[in-house]
Amino acid sequence: MSAGRHALLVATGTYRDGNLGRLRSPARDALALAEVLGDPRIGDFQVDTAVDRAHHEVTRAIERFFLDRRRDDLLLLHLSCHGLKNDDGELHFAATDTDRRLLASTSVPARFVRQQMNRCRARSVVLILDCCYSGAFLTGTKGDTAVHVEDQLGGHGRAVLTATNRTEYAWEGERVTELGPEPSRFTGALVKGLRTGEADRGRDGLIDVHELYDYAFEELRDSGAGQRPQMWAEVEHRLVVARSVRQPSPPPGASPGHAPAPEAPRPAPGALLLLTEALAGLPCMEDAPGRQQFASALEQSLARRIDLRGVRQREDVVAIVRAALRQAGGQRALLSTVALFEGQRAAAEIEHRLPPDGDRGAPG
Incomplete structure (x- = not known):
């Protein structure tokens, strides 16, 4: 994989607002994900993190992350925090100083994230959201209970993966304690798929964003977790997130001591x-x-x-x-x-x- 692979991991688990419960998984998620994404054998990303920062520090980190990129760069932004909606149904990401009553001035609006993505020259952007959405926190708000991530964050040349559908909780594991935090189930599944290579469904030695999502979806479904990850993608080419540590399967018809069978013809572009x-x-x-x-x-x-x-x-x-x-x-x-x-x-x-x-x- 060529250069120009950059990742920013934003994790917020502590909040000054007593109405926002503490999350013990985000910091652990950022550490585990940074390990596999930064591993030259797997993700080969240049990884930066922003853990437990105020909203102005997070917005500055995100704006800087998307600034001055090249067209062929692959960018991956991961947000692990509380997700909130205002009365107009607009999605916001909570920071350490977020006040639920003052989302416009104390949080990171999804609209801001989209603006930075739209202004970025990079053609390939992967956005991963591991957040509990509005229904878990805001009651009696206007509009429906769905979080229209595709409308707020979708766009050409990008893939958006979310931990939940509508108002489900993003679970933090089976047993979360003060001294023994566990990764969230969603990010934990992503890390496992990358670290073991099990997400390489095609056994070709590469893990693309669709394979990674399929793996995480099935992991959570099989575990009985009460959440359904979602994905929206509008891309023209394969977005390879990582190499697989597993050996690729031999092509059909190949046998020891014989030349491998010809590969299947690649589909025409588009x-x-x-x-x-x-x-x-x-x-x-x-x-x-x-x-x-x-x-x-x-x-x-x-x-x-x-x-x-x-x-x-x-x-x-x-x-x-x-x-x-x-x-x-x-x-x-x-x-x-x-x-x-x-x-x-x-x-x-x-x-x-x-x-x-x-x-x-x-x-x-």
Whole structure:
């Protein structure tokens, strides 16, 4: 991985406002995450931290972090703290001096973070939020209980991972004591996936942001934690977060003493975006049951599982397309599945929109 990999870890666990409960995980989260991200064998990031700082120190650190970057830099910002919403539904991140009654002047607004991201020249930004959201703290506020992170922090060329959906708590572990803090379940899962290499789902020696999110989601689901991590991504190329410490699996057909089989052809640039836009417009993708039926049919052709969340249409469609493009013959299988659900004409129209190179073939 080339140079230009920078990470800023903001962790706030102590608060002067008695209405904001102390969090013992953030400092531990920052330490553990800094170790794997800064490890040259794994993340190879240049890592800076801001632990238990006042709001003006945090905003200064964030602004400086996004300043004077190059287009090819990869930036990762991790926030572990209380997340709060004001009466207008705007998201704020708490600092040590945050007053719940004075969020506009004593916290770090999500709007500020987005402004810095938008002004940054770097094309690739990963934002990770390990926060308890507003419903856990603010009652009787106006608007709904959802935190619209995609609207407030989304954008082209970035991925946003959040510890929770809507008003769930971001758990700090099973047993949190004064002398023995545990990492939060979400950040703990991220660290585990990176440290062990288990997040390398494709076994190609690299861990991209989608693989890291999938790993964390399944870890929390299998542990019975009462939270559902979420992800929004709008990227045109693979965002590699780390190397895997595991040895890559040999290509299919390879055996000791023999030359490895040729790699599967890489999809044409933009194929992920084009196929996502095309599939999102199909009637079978309008509701969660339809998307699940489509994925189940495609699973039979790919011989691999496709895990859908069933919450957001675009997120499910991206998961379907990514599963197809990761496998030799997958694009052909995807078009065949479209033909099965929507007819040969719909499949042909999608194929016609694709670039001339890549894994192609007549559907059916």
